[in-house]
Every structure is written in structure tokens, then in C-alpha cells.
Amino acid sequence: MARFGVVFVFLGITIFALFCHVSCYPDQLTVPPLYRIDLDLPEEERWVQVAKDHKEIVPDVYSVLLSFLGKFPYANLTIKAIEAVAADVDNFLPKPYAGEMRGIAKALNMNLGGIVGMNILYDVTAFCTSIVTQDVNGQIWHSRNLDYSFVDMLRNITIRVDFIKNNQTVYSGVTYAGYVGLITGMKPKGFSMTLDERDQGAWWENFVIGLLDRRAMPISFLMRDTFAECSNFKEAVDKMAYTSTEASGYVIVGGVNKGEGMIITKGRLGPVDLWKLDPDNGRWFEVETNYDHWVPPPASDNRRDPAVKKMNEIGPKNITVDSLLSVMSLPPVLNHKTTYTIIMSAAKPELTKVWVRHYNG
Known part of the structure; x- marks a missing residue:
């Protein structure tokens, strides 16, 4: 910010204050959006707005995850296991998660196995x-x-x-x-x-x-x-x-x-x-x-x-x-x-x- 110099006098104090506050951080900081998930709604309806707002990105994330999986031993076995969980998700995963994932998959017009895979893999790769x-x-x-x-x-x-x-x-x-x-x-x-x-x-x-x-x-x-x-x-x-x-x-x-x-x-x-x-x-x-x-x-x-x-x-x-x-x-x-x-x-x-x-x- 400092490289722009003092362009307008009336902005000087503001620029200085912002410089002092953020220049010690070596990156850009942005604020993520806030959503309200209503637990009184049916499980399949709770995340619909979140899914719709990110429908252009979430399917691509799963594609990248699949590519990531391919680098490891037994990748095909792991993918088949994810598909097995998705096929019988209500017996494998407790409420309310099965229903919520089903609702997200429907809102994204995406295979349920993709949503199940994302949820399980995030747990063990962070x-x-x-x-x-x-x-x-x-x-x-x-x-x-x-x-x-x-x-x-x-x-x-x-x-x-x-x-x-x-x-x-x-x-x-x-x-x-x-x-x-x-x-x-x-x-x-x-x-x-x-x-x-x-x-x-x-x-x-x-x-x-x-x-x-x-x-x-x-x-x-x-x-x-x-x-x-x-x-x-x-x-x-x-x-x-x-x-x-x-x-x-x-x-x-x-x-x-x-x-x-x-x-x-x-x-x-x-x-x-x-x-x-x-x-x-x-x-x-x-x-x-x-x-x-x-x-x-x-x-x-x-x-x-x-x-x-x-x-x-x-x-x-x-x-x-x-x-x-x-x-x-x-x-x-x-x-x-x-x-x-x-x-x-x-x-x-x-x-x-x-x-x-x-x-x-």
C-alpha cells in the first residue's frame, strides 16, 4: 500500500492506519460468507442454498480429490469403498449426515459418492x-x-x-x-x-x-x-x-x-x-x-x-x-x-x- 504514496491528502490518515494494521501479515485477508443452517428444517433441505451458491466449484473439488487419490496405493479399493458407503449411506453414516449429504448431492446434481468422498477424505488429509x-x-x-x-x-x-x-x-x-x-x-x-x-x-x-x-x-x-x-x-x-x-x-x-x-x-x-x-x-x-x-x-x-x-x-x-x-x-x-x-x-x-x-x- 505504501508504494502508492500520498495521492490524496484526505486519504492519508486512512491509508496509514490500514498500512499499520495489515502490513505485518504476508498475505491478503478476506472474510468468508456466513450461512445459517436451520436444524429445524428437514435434513435434505438444510444445505441447499450453500450448495447452489457453490455449484460451479464443489464438483471440481471432488475431481481433484480423485486425482489426489490416484497417487496412493489401493486407490481403486478406496474409491470402491466410498461408493459402497454412498450406496448404503443410511446404514453406514449416522443421522443427520446421510440426509444432509443427499440433499447437497441433489442440489448440485452430483453423484452422492462424490459428496460422501469429500466428507470422509477431508477428515484424514488436513x-x-x-x-x-x-x-x-x-x-x-x-x-x-x-x-x-x-x-x-x-x-x-x-x-x-x-x-x-x-x-x-x-x-x-x-x-x-x-x-x-x-x-x-x-x-x-x-x-x-x-x-x-x-x-x-x-x-x-x-x-x-x-x-x-x-x-x-x-x-x-x-x-x-x-x-x-x-x-x-x-x-x-x-x-x-x-x-x-x-x-x-x-x-x-x-x-x-x-x-x-x-x-x-x-x-x-x-x-x-x-x-x-x-x-x-x-x-x-x-x-x-x-x-x-x-x-x-x-x-x-x-x-x-x-x-x-x-x-x-x-x-x-x-x-x-x-x-x-x-x-x-x-x-x-x-x-x-x-x-x-x-x-x-x-x-x-x-x-x-x-x-x-x-x-x-
Whole structure:
């Protein structure tokens, strides 16, 4: 912005203010559209407007996913498994997800297997950075970057969603058009949660094994169930930690009371590790990327250490939306695969900010 100089005097102050606010971020930030998903509607009608607004993009995303699948062993087996789930979706997947996906497929005039495939594959291919923080006043904050391949397409279908019942917002999230689960969300005055992929085993192995265990849920569906059914931090932690899922993952949970921050290192059948905030002993924040917190991250993907260093520089007295955004905007925490950033606090949901990221560094 500075390179344009002072062209008009009356714009000078505004340009200066904008420069100071955004120049420290190495990318363009845009705000995703907000949709209201009415849970009082029939399942097949809830996402119709979202689907129609993105009908030119979502089918292309699935085509790219199929190309992505082709690079891995047993791709044909995985595709056949997805088709089998789609053919008997009501028996494989719980309510309301089967009906919601059916409605999206109909609105897009798209094969149901495509929508099912998108929903299942998103669960096991995301790389992310999540931070749960307690500031000097005891307020819990939750920050996250979500990183994916084929990022250019996903930026165009990133949306915010308020889930409405009886005309009241019961929980909210950030997701992609065509995706009915949640891996980023918040229950106002209750808790916040994000999911980071756990780098344990090939994703296609987790997917096939999960299909064979009919008790296991896609972890994004479990997360949405948790927002719908649980009211507080403890209930959310217990449900997420001890429910069988199709894949491992890191579930980052923030509450509304002091000390209510947790990183669940989740195996398919239960927790491997529960890592809780301990502000009285100096652990006022925790950073999770895609590796177990008790081992060093690989040198080829070390987002953890830069985030930890930046958080310690900021300190608990200086936690704000802007200071947390600066952490999430620090390369390589921010990278060319980052689709969006969210800063939220379940205790003060009105502070929530979401940005689509356009970083090409």
C-alpha cells in the first residue's frame, strides 16, 4: 500500500492506519460468507442454498480429490469403498449426515459418492496448527490455521456457518461448502474445538480400517455431534476422547473457565494422551501441529517451534485478536497451503474473527 504514496491528502490518515494494521501479515485477508443452517428444517433441505451458491466449484473439488487419490496405493479399493458407503449411506453414516449429504448431492446434481468422498477424505488429509491459550485475566483463547492441498479451490468454498434451532444459534463453525462435518467450531459460552490430523499411518489405511469398524465415526461428525449434545468443556473432552473414530487425530478443546484448555492426542479407540493447560506452573498455552507434542517435530515441517517462540514473546498480558493473528501469520505457521485462520473465545464469542488466507510465499 505504501508504494502508492500520498495521492490524496484526505486519504492519508486512512491509508496509514490500514498500512499499520495489515502490513505485518504476508498475505491478503478476506472474510468468508456466513450461512445459517436451520436444524429445524428437514435434513435434505438444510444445505441447499450453500450448495447452489457453490455449484460451479464443489464438483471440481471432488475431481481433484480423485486425482489426489490416484497417487496412493489401493486407490481403486478406496474409491470402491466410498461408493459402497454412498450406496448404503443410511446404514453406514449416522443421522443427520446421510440426509444432509443427499440433499447437497441433489442440489448440485452430483453423484452422492462424490459428496460422501469429500466428507470422509477431508477428515484424514488436513494439516493444521492450533493453539489454546489462557491470558493474564484467565480468559481462554483458541487459534487455528487450517492447511490443505488444492488450497486455491478450497479458499473459494470456505464458509462460516451458524447452526440454528428455534431461531437461536446453538453452535458455529468454519467449513467448506459440501462438507457437513465440523473440524473447527464453537459452542457460545460453552467450548471451542479444532481438529488437527495426526501423522500416524497412511490415511487410506485409517479410512479402510474405519469402514470395517461400524462403531467408528468420521471424526468430523463426532465433533459436530459434540457441539450439538455437550454443554461444557468437560463433557466435550470426555465425548471426543473416548468415542471410537475412523482415524487418529489431535482434538484441541478450549473452555470458558480458567485452566480449561486441552490437547487430546486421540487414537482410534481412545486417548493416547491428555495434555491440559497448567497456567499455575507456567504452561499458559499449548501448540499443536500434526505431531505428538512429546517428540520433536521434523525439520521438514517445524511449525511448532516458531509458534512457541512467538507466543512467549507476546506473553499472557498481551493476548488479543491482533496478537494471536500475528502468531498465525508467521511463516511457516502460515504457509502456501493455509486456507483460513480463526481466532475465537467461547467465553466471548463476539470476538470471533475468521479470515481466508491468500499466501503465496
